[in-house]
Amino acid sequence: MEAPVEKEKEHERTAHIDIVDDRPSPQVDGEPSPSLKDSKGWDGKLRIPKSALMTNPEALSDPEYSDDSNVLHGEEIRADENLLDSEASDTEEIMVSHSRIASIPALRLERFKNVARICLRQNVIQDIESLDSLADTLEDLDLYDNLIGHIRGLDSLTKLTSLDLSFNKIKHIKHINHLKELKELFLVANKISKIEGLEGLDNLRSLELGSNRIREIQNLDSLKNLEELWLAKNKITDLTGLGGLPKLRLLSIQSNRIRDLSPLKEVPGLEELYIAHNALESLEGIENNINLKTLEISNNQITSLKGVGPLKDLEEVWASYNQIADFADVERELKDKEDLTTVYFEGNPLQLRGPALYRNKVRLALPQVKQIDATFVRV
DSSP states (O other): OOOOOOOOOOOSSEEOOOOOOOOOOOEETTEEOGGGTTOTTTBTBOOSOTTOOOSOGGGGTOTTOOGGGGOOOOOOOOTTSSTTTTSOTTOSEEEOOSSOOOOSGGGOGGGOSSOOEEEOOSSOOOOOOSOGGGTTTOOEEEOOSSOOOSOOSOTTOTTOSEEEOOSSOOOSOOSOTTOTTOOEEEOOSSOOOSOOSOTTOTTOOEEEOOSSOOOOOOSOTTOTTOOEEEOOSSOOOOOOSOTTOTTOOEEEOOSSOOOOOGGGGGOTTOOEEEOOSSOOSOOTTOTTOTTOOEEEOOSSOOOOOTTOTTOTTOOEEEOOSSOOOOHHHHHHHHTTOTTOOEEEOTTSHHHHSOHHHHHHHHHHHOTTOSEETTEEOOO
16 A cells, blocks of 8 residues: 655656655654655655666765766856756746755746746755745745745745645744645644644645654644644654544554544544554554544554454554454454455564464455555455
């Protein structure tokens, strides 16, 4: 199972500079989470293609390699000067990543009258400025991985539907609640300690706040259309605060400090729950979430699947590295789930005690399942 990934938009005219994204794959406590391996929630929108090629790959393996001896000499220009001079004035998309851009005004974006998307990832921009001239057309602004400390300069950009400020230095969520058309907001890996400043974002569908310093789920009641909430790798101890989200269908709250699932009764429409790497010892309290299809509970201290009995729509259960020891418990709680296709139990006592027979025992207990851990058992 793979979480949904943002589809790339293609345009004929694009200012594009190829780069290499050497950021590690999304991980939780050092271990990749298979169910979220492509999650935009962990790493912004993951727009940088992993297939990008290095211009000089030998630099990685040859200690004698020298950039100085391999330079093609030409006219030297400042990092953010004249970068877009060859771009057509009617382009709809500007993409300039990893180019040491320090100043948005230096790009002279006012030249472009039809720009709907700007991506200036992995630069050294400190201030959001000089975008007012694009207010009539700009819908998608991506400033992922820069040096931005404050959310400013968005006052006129009321047509924005997507804003990505992940991997910056932002401490407070401010000056965005006038963006009434915003559907996606990405603030992954900043220094945010409080959820605030979101009132008025009536059309917001996805909010990503993973890898911050948040301790409490709060101030979300106004987001009546929110469908996805990503809060992995914070310091949250309690699931209360979700009651005002009637359309929430996906909650990612991995790598926090959750012990009690009972507050999830406030979001009965939940379809996907990712709660690996927490402090769960029991699944009791999840009984009311009868619409759940995906349940990711790996790397906790859960001893029994008791609680999932009423969840008749389950399709995938990821429960690796817990303390589940009883095949009878697995059969009792999951055998009646007709749509169940995938289960993960590796690293539990029921697998560690008899690894040679483990997979056959799971097949006997759950004959409807097509995949056990990473192995497909039937098509």
